[in-house]
Amino acid sequence: MKIAITGASGHLGSEIARQLERRGDTLKLLIHKDTRALEGIQATFIQGSMMDYPVLEKLLEDCDAVIHCAAIISLNGDPDGKVHQTNVEGTKRLLDTALKCGVKRFIHLSSIHAFHPEPLHEVLDETRELAHDNAFSYDRSKRDSQLLALSYVNKGLDVVVINPTSLIGPPDHKPSLQGQAFIDIYQGRVPAIFRGGFDFVDNRDVATAIIQSLEKGRTGECYLMSGEYITMLDMIRMVNLATGKKRKAIILPFWVAYALLPFVQLFSLITGKEPLFTKESLHILRHGNTKISSEKAKRELGFSPRPLQETVNDTMQWFKQNGYI
Numbered sequence: 001m002k003i004a005i006t007g008a009s010g011h012l013g014s015e016i017a018r019q020l021e022r023r024g025d026t027l028k029l030l031i032h033k034d035t036r037a038l039e040g041i042q043a044t045f046i047q048g049s050m051m052d053y054p055v056l057e058k059l060l061e062d063c064d065a066v067i068h069c070a071a072i073i074s075l076n077g078d079p080d081g082k083v084h085q086t087n088v089e090g091t092k093r094l095l096d097t098a099l100k101c102g103v104k105r106f107i108h109l110s111s112i113h114a115f116h117p118e119p120l121h122e123v124l125d126e127t128r129e130l131a132h133d134n135a136f137s138y139d140r141s142k143r144d145s146q147l148l149a150l151s152y153v154n155k156g157l158d159v160v161v162i163n164p165t166s167l168i169g170p171p172d173h174k175p176s177l178q179g180q181a182f183i184d185i186y187q188g189r190v191p192a193i194f195r196g197g198f199d200f201v202d203n204r205d206v207a208t209a210i211i212q213s214l215e216k217g218r219t220g221e222c223y224l225m226s227g228e229y230i231t232m233l234d235m236i237r238m239v240n241l242a243t244g245k246k247r248k249a250i251i252l253p254f255w256v257a258y259a260l261l262p263f264v265q266l267f268s269l270i271t272g273k274e275p276l277f278t279k280e281s282l283h284i285l286r287h288g289n290t291k292i293s294s295e296k297a298k299r300e301l302g303f304s305p306r307p308l309q310e311t312v313n314d315t316m317q318w319f320k321q322n323g324y325i
Helices: 011-023 053-060 082-101 137-155 177-186 203-216 232-243 254-271 279-286 295-301 308-321
Strands: 002-006 026-031 044-047 065-068 105-109 159-164 166-168 192-194 197-202 222-225 228-231 250-252
Touching: 002 011, 002 053, 011 026, 011 203, 026 053, 044 053, 053 082, 065 082, 065 203, 082 105, 082 137, 105 137, 105 203, 137 159, 159 203, 166 177, 166 203, 166 308, 177 232, 177 308, 192 232, 197 203, 197 232, 197 279, 197 308, 203 222, 203 295, 222 295, 228 232, 232 308, 250 254, 254 279
Parallel strands: 002 026, 002 065, 026 044, 065 105, 105 159, 159 222, 166 197, 192 250
Antiparallel strands: 197 228
């Protein structure tokens, strides 16, 4: 197949590209700035923006399918409007271009955040209601782009939606938010943590299932892909087990975290660095669903997530081999 990938230099997009190259497919990759993750891949590289129609037409020309990974992940709102612009408006431009170019299959990468997480201890599957209007900006952008993509089925586009939880695993060049958290734990820069947790899944396993969805995914369907729910304390234990370190952290109550938010935000403004935590990241930890079901993806796409400790082991080994730790 001749396959286009947006967000190709990202954590997931680059892994999909490598697996497709090994499979023997012809690739056209939309890239932006940092392309370290794509070194050595044989492909046609298209540099440009999701907002540029001529760039998108060049990307999708003569392609059988497109895998749409490009998105802005935000845990700090959408102050400049780029989250909505990229995740929703950019998706619409890509959908319109796919129709124009006659693309046969459109794989849309959404997120678990497109769904409402509560009730937290009831099984969350593809029948769960979508994120509410009072959800955070990123969640609404993933909900709206997912609904937009599915609406194009009625226009004749063969759309399949993938909803992974939080991705971890090698290779992780940038590194990802989760990968950086592992590095910070290893280097002793996480002296305190909060209760709560989230579901994490191996990036490589999600990529494999996405490739299976090119042939096996049913038009107009969503597929949740989860791994294991772990707490922040579990994460520290896993990194310790993977590296032989014995890092510890104080567990703080959430009221302390909320009290510190103004100071964390001020420090971020002064230093120009990402805040240590935000209102959104605290909310995610407190409201991460513990029972996310991947049964549909396992049954129809052959999705098979490996044990999370194996993923953490591989990730820390990759960071060490590549000079991150």
